[in-house]
Amino acid sequence: MAIVRDLSLMCGRIITKNSCLDSKNRVFGASLFGGGSRCDEGKFKGKFGFGVRAAVQVGVEGSKGLRELKSLNGVLEVDVVSEGDLREKGFLGMRKTKLVCTIGPACCSLEELEKLALGGMNVARLNMCHNTREWHRDVIRKIKRLNEAKGFCVSVMIDTEGTQVHVVDHGAPSSVKAEDGSIWLFTAQKFDGSRPFTVRANYEGFSEGIEVGDELVIDGGMAGFEVIEKIGSDLRCKCTDPGLFLPRAKLSFWRDGKLVGRNYGLPTLSTKDWADIEFGVSEGVDFIAMSFVNDSDPVRHLKNYLSTKSSKSTRVLAKIESLESLQKLEEIIEASDGIMVARGDLGVEIPLEQIPTVQEEIINVCRKLNKPVIVASQLLESMVEYPIPTRAEVADVSEAVRQYADALMLSGESAIGLYGQKALSVLRMSSSRMETRGREDNQQSLVHSYQLGASLPDRIAEQICNCAAEMANKLGVDAIFVYTKHGHMASLLSRNRPNPPIIAFTTEDSTRMALNLQWGVIPLLLDLSDDMEANISKSIDLIKLRGMFREGDAVLVVSDVTSTHATPMAFQSIQVKTIA
Ligand SMILES: Nc1ncnc2c1ncn2[C@@H]1O[C@H](COP(=O)(O)OP(=O)(O)OP(=O)(O)O)[C@@H](O)[C@H]1O
Ligand SMILES: CC(=O)C(=O)O
Ligand SMILES: [K+]
Ligand SMILES: [Mg+2]
Numbered sequence: 001m002a003i004v005r006d007l008s009l010m011c012g013r014i015i016t017k018n019s020c021l022d023s024k025n026r027v028f029g030a031s032l033f034g035g036g037s038r039c040d041e042g043k044f045k046g047k048f049g050f051g052v053r054a055a056v057q058v059g060v061e062g063s064k065g066l067r068e069l070k071s072l073n074g075v076l077e078v079d080v081v082s083e084g085d086l087r088e089k090g091f092l093g094m095r096k097t098k099l100v101c102t103i104g105p106a107c108c109s110l111e112e113l114e115k116l117a118l119g120g121m122n123v124a125r126l127n128m129c130h131n132t133r134e135w136h137r138d139v140i141r142k143i144k145r146l147n148e149a150k151g152f153c154v155s156v157m158i159d160t161e162g163t164q165v166h167v168v169d170h171g172a173p174s175s176v177k178a179e180d181g182s183i184w185l186f187t188a189q190k191f192d193g194s195r196p197f198t199v200r201a202n203y204e205g206f207s208e209g210i211e212v213g214d215e216l217v218i219d220g221g222m223a224g225f226e227v228i229e230k231i232g233s234d235l236r237c238k239c240t241d242p243g244l245f246l247p248r249a250k251l252s253f254w255r256d257g258k259l260v261g262r263n264y265g266l267p268t269l270s271t272k273d274w275a276d277i278e279f280g281v282s283e284g285v286d287f288i289a290m291s292f293v294n295d296s297d298p299v300r301h302l303k304n305y306l307s308t309k310s311s312k313s314t315r316v317l318a319k320i321e322s323l324e325s326l327q328k329l330e331e332i333i334e335a336s337d338g339i340m341v342a343r344g345d346l347g348v349e350i351p352l353e354q355i356p357t358v359q360e361e362i363i364n365v366c367r368k369l370n371k372p373v374i375v376a377s378q379l380l381e382s383m384v385e386y387p388i389p390t391r392a393e394v395a396d397v398s399e400a401v402r403q404y405a406d407a408l409m410l411s412g413e414s415a416i417g418l419y420g421q422k423a424l425s426v427l428r429m430s431s432s433r434m435e436t437r438g439r440e441d442n443q444q445s446l447v448h449s450y451q452l453g454a455s456l457p458d459r460i461a462e463q464i465c466n467c468a469a470e471m472a473n474k475l476g477v478d479a480i481f482v483y484t485k486h487g488h489m490a491s492l493l494s495r496n497r498p499n500p501p502i503i504a505f506t507t508e509d510s511t512r513m514a515l516n517l518q519w520g521v522i523p524l525l526l527d528l529s530d531d532m533e534a535n536i537s538k539s540i541d542l543i544k545l546r547g548m549f550r551e552g553d554a555v556l557v558v559s560d561v562t563s564t565h566a567t568p569m570a571f572q573s574i575q576v577k578t579i580a
Pocket of ligand 1: 102103104105127129130131159291295344345379411412415416
């Protein structure tokens with residue numbers, strides 16, 4: 001048993017006295033101190049025009065009368081999957097890594113979507129490369145209906161087609177084999193019927209800057225050709241590396257071991273992409289993932305456009321899938337609301353052996369800059385056809401979890417595969433297993449050393465969250481509660497990857513849906529007021545009323561709220577409450 005005394009924290013004296021910790025370092029009893037002696041109020045007032053209050057409290061939550069609970073004028077929206085998880089496994093057993101499923105013909109019925117939601121899908125991804133807008137609209141509406149009628153909380157992401165050069169026709173509905181030494185014509189001209197050994201590309205400028213002798217690579221190495229003649233904009237090529245053309249196979253050109261002629265000056269967002277974005281906004285999607293982002297300009301452009309367009313904040317994710325994007329990684333991450341490591345196309349542009357380290361680097365920069373990151377493509381590729389994954393695939397999933405990615409994504413496994421739900425359960429089990437291991441080792445590498453915030457309030461929020469995460473681990477509390485309008489405090493806590501789950505209470509539906517992508521955050525909807533103490537007791541009472549606490553659960557409560565009273569005032573606190 002240990003006695004906690006006179007800890008000190010940032011801009012405040014800690015008012016904890018003689019609290020007792022049990023052998024697991026959990027607070028089980030504490031001396032009470034009501035509102036407490038808040039400290040340093042007004043310290044920064046003159047200089048920054050607002051007041052800062054900070055406090056750390058430890059207290060025991062007594063039980064309230066039922067009548068009092070019923071009079072709480074708040075409705076707490078908890079999604080059925082998190083609630084089920086919590087009841088079954090307790091706070092600490094809740095899964096931290098978020099799961100994204102690509103929706104395709106194999107899983108677009110209401111029944112299949114419901115099974116994926118029950119299986120832990122946090123975000124549904126719609127790839128605008130495929131299918132019609134009517135099809136996508138139907139899926140989005142089904143998901144929203146499920147959320148409303150059955151209490152799920154599944155966010156929706158659209159993924160733009162982007163401008164990339166690929167095959168639109170290779171003369172067969174599925175794959176075509178290219179034999180060694182065979183001669184093929186690559187053209188952008190439309191032709192009727194199918195012509196043997198003729199491949200149509202989707203962009204007429206596909207051969208600009210390409211010279212005789214250049215190498216044409218299909219899908220990053222599925223097949224290879226040498227350009228032997230240029231006829232206008234058409235290319236005659238000889239197969240030097242036999243292999244397969246899949247539908248929509250990607251074309252890339254290489255000279256002296258280097259990629260040439262990528263993107264051809266095409267804009268990141270095509271006219272079709274803008275129409276898809278317009279569609280997504282009108283359907284109220286939560287995320288737009290931008291394909292083939294090469295620098296931060298298109299991200300900023302889209303974000304500016306969205307801010308004028310709708311009050312609801314749609315988050316913009318940049319997909320890292322080109323060589324250029326790696327060269328401008330930090331500026332792209334900084335400009336966007338999150339990142340997808342799109343390993344499919346990335347693997348076409350960089351040697352495959354570089355993918356694991358590049359993935360780790362992207363995840364680390366995202367954590368440093370506090371942006372959620374999804375690891376995507378081929379995680380369980382063999383499950384498109386088979387009911388169990390390869391050992392190597394499970395190792396790949398576990399590695400992404402060990403690297404602390406916020407989310408993992410299924411592509412063909414759920415969109416067209418026979419075993420989408422099984423694939424989802426493999427992601428669920430593998431990530432839970434690795435997270436438990438991470439907790440046991442307490443191997444959290446702290447990101448404290450990198451300071452994000454520039455203004456004083458931002459720096460205070462950041463430090464509060466860093467300290468709170470460290471305290472939560474050291475005290476062994478069961479959950480962290482945070483009250484957040486735009487999700488910033490919740491994400492600052494998540495950035496630290498603390499052991500307990502972060503239960504984020506927010507009044508904003510868009511914040512709730514955005515937080516679905518963040519590691520370890522369980523976003524709940526709740527009416528919040530300016531009175532922080534009232535918010536805290538209301539949330540605790542409502543969780544208790546729902547029977548979601550176990551006796552003796554200890555919760556670390558973090559708040560950072562700017563009141564809208566006549567004198568704007570920021571109030572920050574970290575409190576520990578033990579549930580009686
Ligand atoms: N809405 C859909 N309709 C039909 N098929 C789909 C749909 N969505 C996905 N698929 C199929 O699932 C496979 C994998 O899907 P996914 O969207 O992840 O492709 P991708 O090529 O990795 O993504 P991107 O085009 O963004 O690089 C696709 O090749 C496609 O055959
Ligand atoms: C997901 C995606 O776009 C890719 O892996 O290329
Ligand atoms: K796409
Ligand atoms: Mg891609």
